[in-house]
Amino acid sequence: MSITIKDIANELDISVTAVSKALNDRKDISDELKSKVKKVAEEMNYSPNTIAQRLVNNKSNTIGVFVLSRQPEEKIREEENFGFKFLTGILEESNKRGYDILLFSTNSDLIKEKSYLKLCRERKVEGAVFTGLRLDDPHLEEIRNSEIPISIIDTYIEGENVGYVTTDNEAGVNKALNHLWSLGHRNIAMVNGHKKAQISKIRFKYFEKFLKNRNSFNPELVFEGDFSMDSGYKCAQKIIELDKDHRPTAIFAASDLMAIGIIKAFKDANLNIPEEISIVGFDNIFTGEYVKPSLTTISQNAIEMGEKAVEMIINESFRSQKEIYIKPELVKRDSCKKIN
């Protein structure tokens, strides 16, 4: 049994009210008593019971976080989990502001039998952050109607209490394609993520727009992966099978993992990169710098995205701004080459 304010009150032979007030530095209590109480509390190694405080204050000071996996679940054990990148920002921002982070896993029974929102409501979290939310998630409608403030990274959902933090995908796609275009590429393929991720649709939209504006869009050069390395590899194989005439000179991949898979496939087919084909990825994961050739990519500031997601929930003024776009950067490395 731990020490409570009652124990302190008994020790000093005063009321629990006095102790509570003293510990909370209320001004309707003498400095003398304050210091006496604090001293004894210290001596007795008292820790306030947050649970009781939360109950009486009707405030949990907690934010729920759902790190779902963008990639297929069976692969997150091997590959870099991009979702955790956001977590760094989420964590620091929350703790800095005095909020606890309650973290939920993807494939727990918890989530399978209870909805995200039920988990949140039961714990009285004051907000929730989602990463990796898919469009075929069974609880989407519920999120839309949430009475709890929610911010979702990389998935836009219309809803009173739902905010959106994402990379400025239009800027990102344009930076990638501008880079390729300026290198002379006119025949550009896209290896996209799966359709269950909204960013796939969005990135495709801007991809299409960019090339259509330049009369260079070819729907046959759009391939669907699932963000994983494997899927990139498989899409690349299809590209390799194309007639030399129809083969694109460059590929824009919607994730670095897929880009790495693509590089692998080309290597396995004894085709050199960037000589045979140029590749641009998306994410700027750590590994991208170390593949051969090193990967040109669009860098997402995942940590800042995590921070903003939290800010949006906590900060009232922020909540009026329900869409936040983080600027991406083009990271030039060696997987692209000027066309001759």
Added chain:
Amino acid sequence: MSITIKDIANELDISVTAVSKALNDRKDISDELKSKVKKVAEEMNYSPNTIAQRLVNNKSNTIGVFVLSRQPEEKIREEENFGFKFLTGILEESNKRGYDILLFSTNSDLIKEKSYLKLCRERKVEGAVFTGLRLDDPHLEEIRNSEIPISIIDTYIEGENVGYVTTDNEAGVNKALNHLWSLGHRNIAMVNGHKKAQISKIRFKYFEKFLKNRNSFNPELVFEGDFSMDSGYKCAQKIIELDKDHRPTAIFAASDLMAIGIIKAFKDANLNIPEEISIVGFDNIFTGEYVKPSLTTISQNAIEMGEKAVEMIINESFRSQKEIYIKPELVKRDSCKKIN
């Protein structure tokens, strides 16, 4: 204001006690009432208030997790954070067993002004998992004397309620060195982590033992890094500066990040790997497969380590076993070569 059992009681004109019992499937209540209550609860979209439940049951069902950074803090934003690997295991195991995960960040003010244990006590967590705990941590003594069950990944601390989960470092070091030894290497250097990490000391101990047993230990070939890539790079520079006669033919690095830094340094000095020198890392991070040459390394099963850390806390029988060693594997890739 959310719905409480009181609201349900009013609605049905019965007592809150009856509602509570019905919702908890107590057997001293009629099936008829049970189903009636459950139906109404459903209709009213009732969610139990976990906070109140926890207060009255005096059970938080929560585990605290501290992901501290093994690498220097300023680098975790760029480099792969190995700590998050453990998190996957911790999360799934906890949620599976019905426990919530409360996650704390490294450099929050929270941790700076309050001790880890104070944070835990206030929140009444039933156990805590630490990763990346350093030997110069100011709260070490407090952890040792913790009244709350604690499991620490990769740092052994003697203490009534303190458990230890780690890779079997002796096996790991031996696998690495046996591999090099069998390739003919006799002049082997070590690039270790900083001394603030216990695994550094342990890995060094077995490194020394292995080579002393074979009369091949040379203390001048032991270098101290800090697990980061930079530090590996710098240690490698020192090795490169050595006379050709004294230069080792192989390096064992205590982390893959350092190993990658080493590879970089050698490349920058126009020295080929594995021709000039063989390298074995530790961790098996994702990137290791993609550096050139790909990195031979000792694979840690971080996910299993996370799971065990949680099991140890929750499972009573497990807690009697306070040390758990997870088997590492040698992953042979291209950074080692037979000596001629």
Added chain:
DNA sequence: TTGTACGCGTTATCAA
């Protein structure tokens, strides 16, 4: 300035 009494939402005890 201090203390009494009540309530937060829930469960447990015991009486009806």
Added chain:
DNA sequence: TTGATAACGCGTACAA
């Protein structure tokens, strides 16, 4: 089988 009451630890009107 059901319900009144107390309790968990704390904060807060309001009274003293």
